[in-house]
Amino acid sequence: MKSYLEAVILDNFRNIKFAMLTFDRGLSIIYGNNAQGKTNVIEGIYLFAVGKSFRGAKDKDLIRFGSDRAQANIVFHDSTRMNEMCYRVFAEETRRKKELFLNRVKKKSMNEMLGNFHAALFCPEHLSIVKDEPALRRNFLDNAICQLKPTYVRALSEYAKVLEQRNSLLKNHEEYSPEQFESMMEILDEKFVDSGSFITVTRAKYLRRLFEYANKYMQDMTMGAESLSFEYLCSITDYGENNYEDFSYVKNTYFIRLADKKERERFAGLSLSGAHRDDFVIYLNGKNARLYCSQGQQRSIALALKLAEGELSRECTGEYPVFLLDDVFSELDKRRKEYIMSGFGDRQIILTTCEKNDFADVHDALKIETEDGKFRFTEGLERQFEYDLTEEEKEFRKSYVYSCRKE
Missing domain, CATH: 1.20.1050.90 (RecF/RecN/SMC, N-terminal domain)
Incomplete structure (x- = not known):
């Protein structure tokens, strides 16, 4: 079975109060204006690949304003099983230390988590x-x-x-x-x-x-x-x-x-x-x-x-890693944009963009619109159930996908 990212769950993470997003095994596109939450999703996923924010942020910076903690979870598949990772941080005044979990087993440090999820x-x-x-x-x-x-x-x-x-x-x-x-x-x-x-x-x-x-x-x-x-x-x-x-x-x-x-x-x-x-x-x-x-x-x-x-x-x-492409289209010519959108059918790609025109002709993708930290599936949702899934995976997708739609 091909490895892929099933979902990310973000709770009081940056400007996102709560979001549960499942992804296509091929191309998923998150779009919306600047400062709405697109990059925050990418940041929440990439945490689990390298153990820290790619923006150089401290853990306290990940916590949504007014909250005393933030949490990111991912669910992903390797060649043998479904896995879950959790990254939970607390505001300084709570005096609680960061908590890390791999398949619900608590880990002492991020070094024990690295190498399981690749992006x-x-x-x-x-x-x-x-x-x-x-x-x-x-x-x-x-x-x-x-x-x-x-x-x-x-x-x-x-x-x-x-x-x-x-x-x-x-x-x-x-x-x-x-x-x-x-x-x-x-x-x-x-x-x-x-x-x-x-x-x-x-x-x-x-x-x-x-x-x-x-x-x-x-x-x-x-x-x-x-x-x-x-x-x-x-x-x-x-x-x-x-x-x-x-x-x-x-x-x-x-x-x-x-x-x-x-x-x-x-x-x-x-x-x-x-x-x-x-x-x-x-x-x-x-x-x-x-x-x-x-x-x-x-x-x-x-x-x-x-x-x-x-x-x-x-x-x-x-296996290929999950490709996370944040604001990839800026300053690229048409030829290079088309190359990105059409050339990697054997890989899972999650990309963000501000412009709808960048993907107007793309129909074999999951499309998610974001505004003010909230997310809405706009196209490709039916693709989520085209794959040969186990009963466990089907139930997981249903609960997460429809929770997202209600958001």
Whole structure:
């Protein structure tokens, strides 16, 4: 059975008092004016893929004004069963901690939830992958890889911890004798290099495969007129080298670079090299996309990267993720809009848009209108019962779909 998202349930989440939405196994379109709740639905779903708001919001920001808690649930299917996940947060004055559930079993942290539900998100903020600072590109890579590799999640956590310790030691080095400083730094450097090398190598391997797919999608979108490539900028090697996938090489180079920068780091009071300073440059037709691309081209690049992310997820898990495309049509030409609407029948896509004209000719989709945090099915509801469902699934759909219609 194909994996897919069955439903999302949002309770006092952002501007949504209560909503229960089921989705088509193919294309679902949520439309309405700006600031009505479309992106809030996408945010509520994507929480379960990466464990945090893609908007950078704190948990308290998810709570609807006047409420003391917010809750998001998703129901999704993998190849064997139906699953449910719950994310519940409370206002600070309640002094209650966040609650997380997987199939109604309480979990201690989001790390225990990650890897069960997979989604690839495109949103306007992802233009920053192309045009903004390196930290945003690293964050894009880390979010994608964390869904697929639990070992990578642990490596990031270990690296962040030892980086903080290392920076603290460098900043306060005058409080220690030279012997004490060297002894403590040697211990930290072993952990720093091990986790940092793993992160760098994993990113390099992921990027190589990502751009193989992204280039294919970009050429498809533009009928061969535009192609993508990249250059990995690793802070512990000289730019232009291409053996970042060799763990032994990267690890040895880490130690060499740390030794070379020992005095500079002590003077600066922070770590000057490492995975926290890596970056990559995107090229469109051989030119730096950050410098030479239009807004529409940057949006197309970000979309191609997200579609490629889905391919790598399929390679790893055997299934495509759910594609969440928020405000995807802005600044795209007609050809690229048609490509998105017609080219992915084997994938589940949930997209949002402001303009009805964007999908006027699309009839094989579920369409949901939103206004002021309320939702109404306007077309395609009958498709919800065309699938070969179990009795449990049929009852679930009926209760959720008709509850939504009453809203």
